[in-house]
Structures are given as C-alpha cells and as structure tokens.
Amino acid sequence: MGSQRELSEEPERRGDLEWGTVGHLVREAAERYGTREAVVEGRTRISYAELGERVERAAAACVAAGTRPGDRVAVWAPNTLDWIVCALGAVTAGAVLVPLNTRFKGAEAAYVLRRSRARLLFVTGTFLGTSYVATLRRAAAEGEGAGPLPGLPHLEQVVVLAPDAPDDFRAWKDFLAGGEGVPAAEVRRRADAILPSAPSDIVFTSGTTGRPKGAVITHAQTLRGYAVWSELAGLREGDRYLIVNPFFHTFGYKAGIVACLMRGATMVPQPVFDAEAVLAHIAAERISVLPGPPTLHQSLLDHPARAAHDLSALRLVVTGAAVVPLRLVERLRTELGIETVLTAYGLSEASGIVTMCRRGDPPEVIAATSGRAIPGTEVRVTAPAGSPGEVQVRGFNVMSGYFEDPEETARAMTADGWLRTGDVGVLDAAGNLRITDRIKDMYVVGGFNAYPAEIEQVLLLHPEVADVAVVGVPDARLGEVGKAYVVRRAGSALTPAELVAWARRELANYKVPREVEFLGELPRNASGKVRKLDLRG
Template sequence: MDEDGEDVRGDLRWGTVAGLVRSAAQRYAGREAVVDGRVRIDYAQLGERVERAAAACLAAGVEPGDRVAVWAPNSLEWIVSALGAVSAGAVLVPLNTRFKGAEAAYVLGRSRARLLFVTGTFLGTSYVASLRRAASEGPGSGPLPGLPHLEQVVVLADDAPESFRTWKEFLAGGDGVPAGAVRERADSVRPDSPSDIVFTSGTTGSPKGAVITHAQTLRCYDVWSELAGLREGDRYLIVNPFFHTFGYKAGIIACLMRGATMVPQPVFDVDTVLANIAAERISVLPGPPTLHQSLLDHPQRRHHDLSALRLVVTGAAVVPLRLVERLRGELGIATVLTAYGLSEASGIVTMCRRGDPAEVVSATSGRAIPGTEIAILDPDGRPLPAGRAGEIAVRGYHVMQGYFEDPEETAGAIRAGGWLHTGDVGFTDENGNLRITDRIKDMFIVGGFNAYPAEIEQLLGLHPDIADVAVVGIPDPRLGEVGKAYAVRRPGSTLTADDLIAWSRREMANYKVPRAVEFVTELPRNASGKILKRTLRAR
C-alpha cells in the first residue's frame, strides 16, 4: 500500500534498488536495520553508509552497467558494498564463498568485472591469496594480471596487500564526491536496467550468468514479502548466503521493503543460530530443511528461548511432513511455507500460501506467484494435464533477460512464446500446486547449494588418473543429498577413493566434492553414447 492506502507494485513504487534503499532510510529511519556482531545501525545510518559506498564507486570510476563483484560472507560490509555499487548504476555479480580461486577467477573474467570487493580471511582461507594464485599471470596490468578487466580490488578488512585497497581507503576516496552527484547517478538508472547477474552452472558445466533487472527484483520480492507475511519490526536471521538469490533478495531486499531488521550470519552453525534467535528475538528464519532439522534435533534447544519465531520459508529439497508438523507443533511457528525458484526466474516461481495445510506445504512447492504462468510439457513441448509429470516451463515478468553475452544458451533456455524451460521435472495437482519429482539437468542439492554433475565431472576429469567419470546425487541424512562419483581409472593407476576425494577438496568448492567414489571398469551408456545415470542411481 502507498501513503494513500492504494496498492502499488514494488517495481513502480521504488523504481530501482537505489530508490528502495532511499525510501527505507526515510520511512524506517529510526528502526534497527542491521545487527552484525557488536555493530548496530538503523535504517537512516544504513542509507548514509550506502550513499558513501556509492560515492566511493563513482570516485573509483564505476560507470552505469559496469559489473562489480562481491566475494565475501554475509556481513554488514557485504550489504553496504553491494547496495552502494548498485546505487552507482553498477550490475552486481555475487561470488559463491565456497569457490576456490580458479572458480572465482572464471566468473570475474566471464563477467569482465571492473571492481571486486573481497573478504580478507574466511574459514581459515585467504581469498586474496587464493585469487592471486589463480590470476597472477596474464596480459593485464592491474592488481591481477590474469584478469585484465579487473581494475581494482578492495579488501573488506583493515589490511590489504600492495596494489589492493582496504575498505576504509576505498570509502575515503569518495569523500570529495558531492551528494548531488550520487543522487544524479542513482536517478539515471532505469527500472529495466540490469541490477545483478547471478552465475549458475548448466548441463554444459560452464557457469552462465542470469541477467535480472531492477524492476524484476523489486516486483518479485514485493510479492515474496506479501506471500510470506514479512512485516515491519520483524527480526530476520539471514543464514542463507548473500551470494544466492534467497539470501540477497528474499533477505536484504525483502527487509528493506518491509523495515525488518537484518541479522546476517556468515556460516551455518546450529549453536550460533540458537544463540542468535534467543538473544536477538529472531522472528523470521528462512533456510533449507537441513537448517530447521538441525535446530529441532539440537540437544540444547530447550535451553534457548525460541518463542519469537513466527515465520519459516524453506525449499530447495524434499521437505518431510514431520518437519513441518514439528516446526508448527514443537516450536509454535505460525507460518511454515515452501517455495520453488531458480536464478533464471529471479529466484521465485511458486510459493505456498499462509493457511495451506501441512500436507500441501511438505509435498509441494505451492502455486505460481501472481502474474506468472507454469506449464508442464511433454518431450515434444505439448502441455500436460494435472497429475502428469513433465518438464516445468515458466513464463512471466520474472524470467531473466537472458544469459550474459550468451545468445546461444539463452535461446536454448527461453523458447517460443517467452517460456523458460527449467530442466526440472514435476507435475501440478488439481489446485495448481507444483511438485518437483526429478531434474532433467541431474542437478542435486547439497545442504541448500545447487551442485551440477556436469561441472563436477569436468573438474574430476582433470585428474591425471581418471579416464571417465559420472556423478549422481545420493541421499544424505544431514545434507539432503551429496555427490557420488563413478569413475574409471586409467590403465595402471592405483588411485583410491580417498585419494580422489582429497584431491577434489583442493580443486573445488566443498559442496561439489563427492562424498563417495566407486571405481568401475566402464560406465553404462545407451546406443548414442550417453551415460545412463538412472542405472547408476539404481545401484
């Protein structure tokens, strides 16, 4: 509702993410905006910090449309640097904190990012050192020669290596930029301009960047906030990583819209979650089912006051009916919802509604969000009736503009009539509730992180002792699913499963690492040479 009580779509009300930040700073000025450790700031202060970061981006030469990347865990600095860059007209490229240096360098190079905000040391790893190893050689003259388009690297810490800048130094660089110039730049950004590029891997194994606009982001998460029932004064523990749409948009953007307090948590640790819920009177806790299961099963749960919790939104995996019942019954959480989305559709396609019975919440991902359509298609692209499984296709305002500078992959994903072919398999019931049953793309989900077999197979294939390999998802009681590799050794090799897993941990993000390896003499294939993954799953 606007000030006159009229319904106004989010994308029209705020126009851009910068408009949303400015509106929140005014509307919720004295309300607590972010609690990060001992730092507490209100919405007016958050608005000032974002404007200062935007000024620093202008001073650093960031132009509208430039890509600016953030490679850091959930923190106040992530929020300020990302929103500052977007307010300066840049297109945000969030990087997965589980990436190794080479994986991060690929996305930075592919997006031609001009500026990178990076954490110092996180989980015992120096991201700066990791990136330097991966991009130390190349034609560039900037801080990382292997990334010639990357002109500046800002370390979100008090110290930075030579040729990099600290966060404090970066911000100081914008002190001479007039406030009017920052406002003028923000106002020059159009609602249909790209606001972010979220890189996701497909069946080819090469990460592709889904381009989403300001208007799409605002409209989608205004709808999400309404369906979820997020409200002013809520206190939202954001454990979902900011590099993921669920963390950034259903987290930061949604909180800005409703005046909720953001409490970022950099890593999932159930003890910390429990402590935060009790100390900060957390009322909203979205996340994968594994998060909520860990919470319920923790032996010390009853020693923490969790009574403020009232809203849980989950998804990304099968949600047991028992989990929904326990959240509602044991914790007294009034609203437990499930949803389904993908980066190519702005992160949201379907969602349950408040008041849906537990059976619907657990067995389905809800119904299409307003203003969008879902079709279930047979292999020839013809629509199927309710109850019949087929490929899920989506059409609506939330479908991406395309993959960044990749018209061929875009044409393969968005086909005739503007339908996005998701590669997921499912069916709808008579009420339009969607149930996901399989994945054409073979993707599996490890503790809420999407893992793509083709990408993992490509990486495993680099091992000198591997002749052939296939990866499938297998059930795991803690993470939902994990990878299992079926591998063919090269002649004479004595490679063991432990050897390959240890090698994988050095070469790829942890969630991609196969938890099991089985060596076979050959992989099952059909007449055309395609690996029969169903046969492998059946084993």
Template structure:
C-alpha cells in the same frame, strides 16, 4: 502496489527505507547495531566511493565475501552508483572466481580478507596470473580496482576504509544524479548459477524484476516491520540477497547476517536476538530440530520459516509447527534464471499442500509442465521474472529460453489440479531402471521417512541387467544402528521395486554446495 512501480529501482528502495524506517534497527552484526537511517548514509557513502573509483552506469562490480554488514553496504552502494552487481560464490576457488570476473568484465571487486582459513586475496592473485591489465591483477584486464573488506590490504589493493575515504569529494547530489540515470529496465545484477555441474552462467536480472518479485515474496510470506530476520542463506545466492536484504528493506525488518551455517550459532542468535524469521534449506531446519542443545535456547519468537528444495521431508513441516510452535511454514521454488522465485505456498494453505508441494505460480507468471496432466515432465516458466538471458552467452540463452518466452528450467515436476507444483527432480538426475523413469528426489523423500535416516541422496549407477539402478548415500541419525539390508528391506515395503536402491552406502555427511544443494557429481565420484 507493485514493487517496481513503488520504488522504481533498488537505489530508490534504499532511499525510501532510510526515510520510512529511519529509527528502526536495520542491521545487527555482533556489537554493531545500525538503524535504517544509518544504513542509508553508509550506502550513500559507498556509492560516492564507487563513483570516485570510476564505476559508471552499467559497469559490473564483483563481490566475493561472506554475509556481513560490509557486504550489504558495498553491494547496495555499487548498485546505487549505477553498477551491476556480480556476487561470487564464497565456495569458489581462486580459479573459479577469476573466471567469473574475467567473463563478466568486472571493473571493481570487493573481496573479503581471510574467510574460513583461506586468504581470498592470495587465492585470486595466484589464479589471475600475468597479463596486460593496468589494475592490481594484470591477468584480469577489465578489473581496475580491488577493495579488501578488511583493515589491511596488499600493495596496489585498497582497504575498505581507504576506499570510502576516497569518495568524500563526491556529494549527495552527485550520488542522487547517478542513481537517476538508472531505471527499472537496467540490469541490477548478474547471478552466476550455483549449478552442481557445469560452468556457471550469468543470469541477467533487472531492477524492475527484482523489486516486483520480492514485493510479492514479502507479501506472500507475511514479512513485516519489527521482524528480526536471521539471514543464513548466502548473499551471493539470489535467495540470500533478495529474499533477505531486498525484502527486509521493503518491510523495515531487522537483518542479522550470519556468515557461516553453524547450528549452535543459529540457536544462540535466535535466542539472543529474538529472531522471528528464518528461511533456509530443509537441512538447516532439520539440524536445528535435531540439535541436542535445542531445548536450552528460547526459540519462542520464531514465527516464520520459508524453505524449499527438490525434497522437503514430509515430517519437517509438522515438526516445525508442533515442536517449535512456528506459526507460518511455507515452501517455495525458484531458480536464478527466474529471479529466484517461481512458485510459493500461501499462508492458510493446508499443511499437506505445504509439505508436499512448492505452491502455485506467483502473480504475473505462468508455470506449465511438458507432459500429460498429472505426469512428471520438465517445468517451464513464463512471466516478468524470467531473466533477460545469460550474460554474453547467446548460445546458452537460446537453449534455455524458447522463442515465445518460456524458460526451460531443467527441473522435473508435476502440477496438481489446483496448480500446485511438486518438484520431483533435476532432468539430468533422472535414471531409467528397466524402462521405468526413476526420480531420485522422490526416492529420497520416501527414504527420509525412515526413523533412523537423518539425510539421504540417491544417484543412478550402471547395472548389467536393468541398465541403471539406484544407489543411496545415507547419513544415520545419532545412535542409529541401521544396516543396508534393513533399509533396503524397508524400502521394498514402501515403494515400487524399480525405485528401491540396490546398494546403500553410509556416510558421515553429504557433499553440499553453499546453497544447500547436494553435489550429485561428487557422489558419482564416490560411487
């Protein structure tokens, strides 16, 4: 049955999971282990506290914190109280977070105390500045309440414990009645894009879209009760929250949130918790495969990997299957403006299809490429998954959504005769070499085949004769002695001349945002 028809809303899904999987382990965080019944009770308590704090149906609720049990409970509690979730990128500085909170008109904010050595509260206080607001941050007038997910909080802020205690006067019937005010057409969240350039824009997604999309994702991936799912993808990103938390609620899988991507910790968690499901960007799986301590850990429970990006190295799928024995490796493509999922491979697809494409359109959607058959062009998407628009930004919405419902993704891709989509690049990253269109992702994929290349990114740089030429930033594999001349000579044998980078710069690592995307703008600053 379609997810939106089975559960109606996200609070409906939470209640169903608490009943259906009552005794199944829901979340593992360090020594804390809770069942789905426990999770349902915690979410109800958080929803009661949200109601007590004045959150009304449709009010925006921000959350600025790393992956954790508290994130799951706070977020689901806010949505169960009728709130619209606004997750904030943990890589944001205070100024960026304040901008999203101001533009979204968030009434309530959940924020971590200190993360990676940074006091998020202090950072936000500095950025918010002075103003006429009556809440704890006068520079953010809509924000009436800030809850610190910690045991301590500054004056005028509340601790998580105090926040929950304030909701004890709100009964189960009140929470149920509030949840009933929400239907599938209501907004469940506003996901501010994690774009590598430009100001984030808030993609508005409904409860029905979320449930329908991630029931499809869970079915295509083969997620099942008893799976143990290590969620490294950040919850502030559509994929971490929805292909993670929401999908696990649907299937009764166990969530193991990991706040920071650290390969040694991932290996230890997989072994200790018998992790069976590990979605993530290709860099996560590549670093797992290449870690010197890999063979010291029992990774035999791992059975399902879902990955996706503009570039999925062709060898990665074979290595995951051959070296780790992973039964199912799938690739997918999505973006926040399309509920995070557009295309996906199917179990049983030929390995070459999985390695070289992002699969076919999910049911209920259409994908086309704005170019002649077999040629690269902008990818357009239409269907139930397309956002309702950008929050309070009609100009950007009109630029992105056509009158007949097509979403302009800004991605460049090619469709094969079977409908499989291969993403070749971002439209804005393409550069032109002597009249030829050069797509960095395609060049990166080819360079990534070199045995001494661990990671690579390509940008276009000005050239007096050809207009633009490619420059490659390369991370060597451990112990490699590859030179720029070696790699350029190799590239001339492997690709058309206009694609060959004219210069190569070796770096220790590539700059990536928290979603795993290479920040090309930063590379241009280096170049």
C-alpha cells in the same frame, strides 16, 4: 501441456516503490524507517537512516573509483554488514552486481570475474581459515592484464573488506575515503538516472551440473518479485530476520536484504551456518523470521541444546527443496510453535521466485509441493496433468538472458518466452507444483525413468535415516541403477542390507537403490543443494 496461470491478484502496489530501482529502495527505506534498527552485526547496530548514509558513501566511493553505469562489480565475501553496504552502494552508483559464491575456489572465482568482465571486486580478507586474496592471486597470477591480477585483464581494482590490504589492493576504509570529495547530490543524480529496466545483477548459476552461466535480472524484476515474496510470506515491519542464506544467492540477497528494505525488518546476517550459533542468535536477538533450506531447520530441531534457548519469537519459516518431509513441517509448527511455515520454488533465471505456498495452506500441501505460480507468472509442465515433465515458466520474473551468451539463452528459452527450467515436476488440479527432480539427475532403469528426489523422499521416512541423496550409476544388465548415499541418525546401526530390504517394501522394484553407502554428511553447496557431481565422482 499442463498449465497453471496466476491464481491471485498482485499485492497492492506501493506507488513510491513501484518497480523502481534498488538505489531508490535504499533511499526510501532510510526515509520511511529512519530510526528503526536495520542491521545488527555483533555489537554494531545501525538504523535505516545510518544504513542509507553508509550506502551513499559507498556509492560515492564507487563513482570516485571510476565505476560507470552498467559496469560489473563483484562481491566475494560472506554475509556481513560490509557486504550489504558495498553491494548496495555499487548498485546505487549504477553498477551491475555480480555476487560470487563463497565456496568457490580461486579458479572458479576467476572464471566468473573473467566471464563477467568485472572492473571492481570487493573481497573478504580471511574467511574460514582461507585468504581469499592469496587464493585469487594464485589463480590469476598469469596473464597480460595491467591491474592487480594479470590473469583478469578487465579487473582494475580490488578492495579488501578488512582494515589492511596488500600494496596493489585497497583497504575498505581507504576506498570509502576516496569518495569523500563526491557530493551527495552527484550520487543521487547517478542513482536517479538508472532505469528500472536496467540490469541490477548477474547471478551465476551454482555450477552443480556444469560451467556457471550468468542470469541477467533487472531492478524492476527484483523489486516486483520480492514485493510479491514479502506479501505472500507475510514479512512485517519490525520483524527480526536472521539471514543465514548466503548473500551471493537470491534467497539471501533478495528474499533477505531486498525484502527487509521493503518492509522495514531488521537484518541479522550470519556468515556461516552453525546450529549452536543460530540458536543463540534466535534467543538473543528475538529472531522472528528464519528462511533456509530444510537441512537448516532439521538441524535446529535435532540439536541437543535446543531446549536451552528461547525460540518463542520465531513466527515465520520459508523453505524449499525437492524434498521437504511432512514431519519437518509438522515439527516446526508443533515443537517450535511457528505459525507460518511455507515452501517455495525458484531459480536464478527466474529472479529466484516462481511458485510459493500461501498462508493457510494445509501442512500436506506445504510439505508435498512448492505452492502455486506467483502473481504475474505462468507455470506449465511438459506432460499431461498429474504426470512428471519439465517445468517451464513465463512472466515478469524471467531473465532477459544469460550474460553475453546467446547460444545458451536460446537453449533455455522458447520462442514465445517460456523458460526451460531443467527441473522435473508435477502440477496438481489446484496448480500446486511438486518438483520431482532435475532432468539431468533422472536415470533410466531397464527402460523405466527413476527420479532420485522421489526415492529420497521415501527413504527419509525411515526412522534411522537423517539425510540421503540418490544418483544413477552404471549397471551391465539394466543400464543404470540407483545408489543411495545415506547419513544415519546418531546412534543408528542401520546396515545397507536392512535399508534395501525396507525400501523393497516401500518402492517399486526399479526404484529401489541397489547400493547404499553411509556418509558422515552429504556434500552440499552454500545454498544447500547436494553436489551430486561430487557423489558421482
């Protein structure tokens, strides 16, 4: 097996934050950064000191509501200041955070709530025209539970992050008022009793290939991982960070909220990705940091109104995916003048961070790979050097297991602690990892393994292709062949036959898609991954 051990020393440890707890981090950030702006949401602007006070109030309300250390507390809401406050408040009170995907339907949310046995839920009111309260009520209407939702017997309280709530739920302001009788000293005693080795969150996998499973991650793993992330990315005090990545995902919560708390950066949460709104935010708030999937940055570069906005404050972009076109990296650097563009790779089961490029890496390394193993970890591929195989990782960042699921945990972990990621990748001689696909996405054409991500990367080189996803479909003669779902660039008249003919000049015959279907856009989940199950039907 190819293996790459850590290639650099860990960042200098900061004794006051050394692998402690998220609650301690919030308190110390409030003391260290005090009057510096912490969160900007519309006209609301709060300092780090004020954020610390709000989080303590939310923690007091959790204590008053009967939340015990280790209880699971869920949040089902978009990126907002209230999400930050209620989530950090629950974790400060000793709860284990369970973020719910905002794209979930009622039954999907109910599944995660039931599976995690969450006792308290914070939920948004209406978002994108959907009443989450009504959706959840319909999904959990039947059952024997005594709480507000009979189908969720463990869920005792639902708090609506809105001014008003139905009679059997609680409004956010009323919930906070319930904690007014809890002394600050009691909240701090509760926070101080939480061990760094205790679980801080359970992040359920996206479910793109099956039922979501909950990866259990500790406080220490979170803080250590995102101290490394912040150092390698070069996040600075005073940076202004537009957090478009959803908070329910580690890219939004940990590389966003937690990293900002560590470095004293200003958080500017954006609930929904809208290119025009992102451009306006960057200009108005002098945004300097904008992590996100490649599609986010591509849409900004191609937006017809881009030139009308001052984007000169942008200095740091971190992205990651199986396919990051080299021209995207080059355009970010040349057209927008962004000094640092980095790619990274992670998954929920490894605290969201496994490999990362380093500042100073050449553009071709940043575009073609996801960088090297982060300090304190090992990455290996189950194939000879230079050949594709399953990516496996071992180190401080790997989950303790899936929540109350020893069978799935045993499938995911080797006896000596390696996490089987389910991703296919190649390690180069310098230890840079190139993700080529998901094992489940690979298909076999007449005995040859075809990796969709590799094919997609080539198809994206066609000047009239804006986005593409390739899946395997049944074929009577070859077993399986590739089908490409393609989004054309505006004004393009590209035909399926023309694209197939072009692909035959660029790819081995077995890799060439036999079918091409044009779509207006690809179906993606909220973290930017293409939902290939939807394409396969």
